[in-house]
Amino acid sequence: MKPRHKRFALIGGGLAVIGIAAVLVLNAFQSNLVFFFTPTQIAAGEAPKGKTFRIGGLVKDGSLQRQSDGLTVQFVVTDTAKEFTVAYTGILPDLFREGKGVVAQGKLGENGLFTASEVLAKHDENYMPPEAQHAVDEAHKAARTVKQ
Amino acid sequence: MIPELGHFALILALLVSLVQGTLPLIGAHRGNSGGRAWIALARPAARTQFLLVVFAFACLTWAFVANDFSVVYVAQHSNSRLPLEYRLAGVWGGHEGSLLLWMLMLSGWTVAVSLLSRHLPDAMTARVLGVLGLIAVGFLAFILFTSNPFERLLPAAEDGRDLNPLLQDPGLIFHPPMLYMGYVGFSIAFAFAIAALLSGQLDAAWARWSRPWTTTAWAFLTLGIALGSWWAYYELGWGGWWFWDPVENASFLPWLVGTALIHSLAVTEKRGCFKNWTVLLAIAAFSLSLLGTFLVRSGVLTSVHAFATDPRRGIFILILLAIVIGASLFLFALRAPKVGLGGSFGLVSRESLLLMNNVLLVVAAGSVLLGTLYPLLIDALGMGKLSVGPPYFNAVFVPLMVPLLVLMSLGPLARWKHADMAAVLRRLTFALAAAIAIAIAVPLIYGKWSTLTAMGVLLAAWVAGGSAVAIIERLRAGGLGAQPLHWWGMHLAHVGVAVFVLGVTLVSSYQEEKDVRMEPDDTVSVGGYSFRFIGVREATGPNYRAMVGELELSRDGKVLRTMKPEKRAYLTSAMPMTEAAIDTGLLRDVYVSLGEPVGERAWSVRVYYKPFVDWIWGGCLLMALGGIVAISDRRYRMKKAAASAAIVQGAPA
Numbered sequence: 001m002k003p004r005h006k007r008f009a010l011i012g013g014g015l016a017v018i019g020i021a022a023v024l025v026l027n028a029f030q031s032n033l034v035f036f037f038t039p040t041q042i043a044a045g046e047a048p049k050g051k052t053f054r055i056g057g058l059v060k061d062g063s064l065q066r067q068s069d070g071l072t073v074q075f076v077v078t079d080t081a082k083e084f085t086v087a088y089t090g091i092l093p094d095l096f097r098e099g100k101g102v103v104a105q106g107k108l109g110e111n112g113l114f115t116a117s118e119v120l121a122k123h124d125e126n127y128m129p130p131e132a133q134h135a136v137d138e139a140h141k142a143a144r145t146v147k148q
Numbered sequence: 149m150i151p152e153l154g155h156f157a158l159i160l161a162l163l164v165s166l167v168q169g170t171l172p173l174i175g176a177h178r179g180n181s182g183g184r185a186w187i188a189l190a191r192p193a194a195r196t197q198f199l200l201v202v203f204a205f206a207c208l209t210w211a212f213v214a215n216d217f218s219v220v221y222v223a224q225h226s227n228s229r230l231p232l233e234y235r236l237a238g239v240w241g242g243h244e245g246s247l248l249l250w251m252l253m254l255s256g257w258t259v260a261v262s263l264l265s266r267h268l269p270d271a272m273t274a275r276v277l278g279v280l281g282l283i284a285v286g287f288l289a290f291i292l293f294t295s296n297p298f299e300r301l302l303p304a305a306e307d308g309r310d311l312n313p314l315l316q317d318p319g320l321i322f323h324p325p326m327l328y329m330g331y332v333g334f335s336i337a338f339a340f341a342i343a344a345l346l347s348g349q350l351d352a353a354w355a356r357w358s359r360p361w362t363t364t365a366w367a368f369l370t371l372g373i374a375l376g377s378w379w380a381y382y383e384l385g386w387g388g389w390w391f392w393d394p395v396e397n398a399s400f401l402p403w404l405v406g407t408a409l410i411h412s413l414a415v416t417e418k419r420g421c422f423k424n425w426t427v428l429l430a431i432a433a434f435s436l437s438l439l440g441t442f443l444v445r446s447g448v449l450t451s452v453h454a455f456a457t458d459p460r461r462g463i464f465i466l467i468l469l470a471i472v473i474g475a476s477l478f479l480f481a482l483r484a485p486k487v488g489l490g491g492s493f494g495l496v497s498r499e500s501l502l503l504m505n506n507v508l509l510v511v512a513a514g515s516v517l518l519g520t521l522y523p524l525l526i527d528a529l530g531m532g533k534l535s536v537g538p539p540y541f542n543a544v545f546v547p548l549m550v551p552l553l554v555l556m557s558l559g560p561l562a563r564w565k566h567a568d569m570a571a572v573l574r575r576l577t578f579a580l581a582a583a584i585a586i587a588i589a590v591p592l593i594y595g596k597w598s599t600l601t602a603m604g605v606l607l608a609a610w611v612a613g614g615s616a617v618a619i620i621e622r623l624r625a626g627g628l629g630a631q632p633l634h635w636w637g638m639h640l641a642h643v644g645v646a647v648f649v650l651g652v653t654l655v656s657s658y659q660e661e662k663d664v665r666m667e668p669d670d671t672v673s674v675g676g677y678s679f680r681f682i683g684v685r686e687a688t689g690p691n692y693r694a695m696v697g698e699l700e701l702s703r704d705g706k707v708l709r710t711m712k713p714e715k716r717a718y719l720t721s722a723m724p725m726t727e728a729a730i731d732t733g734l735l736r737d738v739y740v741s742l743g744e745p746v747g748e749r750a751w752s753v754r755v756y757y758k759p760f761v762d763w764i765w766g767g768c769l770l771m772a773l774g775g776i777v778a779i780s781d782r783r784y785r786m787k788k789a790a791a792s793a794a795i796v797q798g799a800p801a
Contacts, residue, residue: 017507028539034535035533036532054533054534066746071746091663091743134533
């Protein structure tokens with residue numbers, strides 16, 4: 001085999017790996033990107049039905065309800081403008097509190113109930129998840145524009 | 149007074165590193181005629197800088213030990229009731245202190261180079277220490293201008309705000325120093341590469357000098373990542389060992405590229421080829437370490453690692469990153485065309501197999517980098533918020549690792565220059581047959597067939613089999629004792645990979661998890677183990693109050709032990725913390741953590757059965773051990789004369 005052919009073979013091999021990786025990445029991107037929606041966006045019907053996405057905001061005071069099995073809970077997430085109900089079965093993270101920020105990942109059902117597969121843990125009691133902060137900020141911004 | 153002395157020592161260190169980063173480099177450039185005195189400055193400067201940084205670090209440690217809450221950093225990250233060991237580890241429990249630890253590691257590595265470089269030409273040492281001096285300038289300036297750990301708080305705080313309870317754990321004592329040893333260690337590989345580019349002597353000698361340093365850094369990084377993963381497993385209470393969290397990825401990226409680098413350095417040293425590529429990898433590994441520091445420290449990511457968010461800090465590291473990458477790539481562009489190609493090799497040879505290893509590792513690193521940065525990019529462009537979770541990484545990363553594992557058995561058996569693949573495969577026939585048998589047997593033993601599980605076991609057994617064949621062949625030839633340590637190191641690390649893959653495969657295939665509500669005397673079982681809930685009682689620790697659950701673990705009616713998971717509330721921060729109780733075994737862990745009280749005497753409880761989970765960290769330990777064994781090889785400790793003679797012989801035309 002001539003050196004020129006050998007080089008072609010090596011470069012071809014490298015390109016093939018990159019090509020395969022690109023296909024894998026595009027494929028994974030198509031099905032695994034998780035988008036984030038604020039309660040206001042959900043109220044406006046922007047969130048997809050039956051597809052996994054993330055929501056964030058504040059847990060409304062006094063909204064946490066626990067069912068008799070001890071594990072299934074419902075709570076209301078608000079961005080101070082709009083709100084909606086989240087259902088979750090499992091153990092909530094240590095820092096889950098009413099009145100504090102929360103981010104949850106799951107799907108929106110036909111009945112408008114968001115069923116979370118994951119409620120995200122935070123690491124500090126003062127810490128506000130940026131997504132939750134974003135949701136509240138957006139709602140405030142919208143409120144200001146309306147007033148003007 | 150002592151904090152001011154520490155601050156002053158850091159300022160002096162900055163001045164010394166300015167000298168270290170300029171004069172020796174200029175001296176080396178001028179050559180023997182005028183530069184000798186300046187070259188000679190490199191070592192004393194490096195040592196002085198080290199002593200000053202050690203002194204500053206000691207001052208900060210003293211402030212923690214003495215509970216000096218007039219220092220802002222101490223007041224934010226310590227408390228008088230915090231036990232001494234966590235006050236000591238608290239030094240690197242926040243942003244400023246962990247940067248000082250970074251700096252301490254950098255000057256430690258630098259002084260190690262200055263002590264262990266007697267066999268190097270003086271000009272080379274001067275260049276390496278000079279480049280390290282420039283990096284030190286960047287980081288010391290970063291600490292002094294944006295993140296001074298010695299800043300005072302007037303009036304002093306009554307008591308400190310306490311260390312984040314998540315960090316009050318033995319894991320914190322060891323994880324950051326190990327990880328930073330690795331991160332910062334790649335600066336040595338980087339400095340050697342830049343020094344070689346500056347001198348124009350990009351040859352096998354350079355690769356030989358740089359190899360032990362790179363492997364050491366890689367071994368520490370491996371340990372650091374494994375410790376972090378283990379800590380997350382038992383401390384976060386979620387039973388997971390890897391989350392593809394951006395911060396984890398930030399440490400994993402330099403590891404992937406570093407792994408490619410240690411393999412490509414082998415080719416450069418033995419055969420003189422891949423030189424440009426090796427230099428690029430050295431630059432990339434260090435740049436990714438810096439990128440990791442940027443991601444973790446700038447606050448663009450949110451996790452336990454992202455402390456205070458101060459945009460100035462992020463911008464500073466970003467500029468530093470841009471300078472490092474820009475300057476080194478510019479230098480590379482100037483010098484690379486003049487670098488020879490080195491020895492030629494056949495399409496089927498150990499060189500080409502290692503090249504494939506490199507391509508796969510770098511492409512895998514690229515896909516992880518993309519998944520890590522994409523959400524940040526979209527957010528920065530104001531195109532919305534999204535997250536890229538574990539499914540993306542599993543879908544992209546795992547398939548790329550499969551061919552890598554297949555190649556791992558072939559590489560060490562293939563010859564340099566030209567290899568006969570058919571012959572290699574013939575030598576591996578028995579290993580392949582054994583691997584297939586094991587891959588079929590293991591899922592059948594667990595009683596649940598899954599092709600993916602069988603694939604994972606097959607790959608693990610294949611990798612281990614490849615090393616076994618290599619060792620058995622040498623044993624037959626009677627030359628086992630004569631095998632050099634670096635050969636043993638390689639096989640140890642490869643077996644470590646096999647152990648790791650087996651652990652990952654089995655735990656993800658056969659783990660069981662249950663969230664349940666339990667009242668006293670309720671039982672729940674997972675994986676053949678049953679837990680009887682006895683109850684929960686109160687207890688107090690040095691700086692927390694705890695609810696301690698008691699569960700009786702039994703199997704087949706035989707009581708094994710009582711497990712005591714805790715729910716703690718820390719006094720100063722009122723932050724709740726879950727402490728899981730884990731029964732560790734060679735073949736499985738059983739894991740229980742308390743949720744929350746749900747009724748009069750009932751609690752929500754989470755139980756796990758995790759087969760072979762400890763093999764994950766055991767495999768990492770073997771990999772790191774392999775690295776340490778490899779660098780203990782005496783050929784890295786040759787005298788100056790012998791080294792240069794060997795290099796003249798080995799150097800290709």
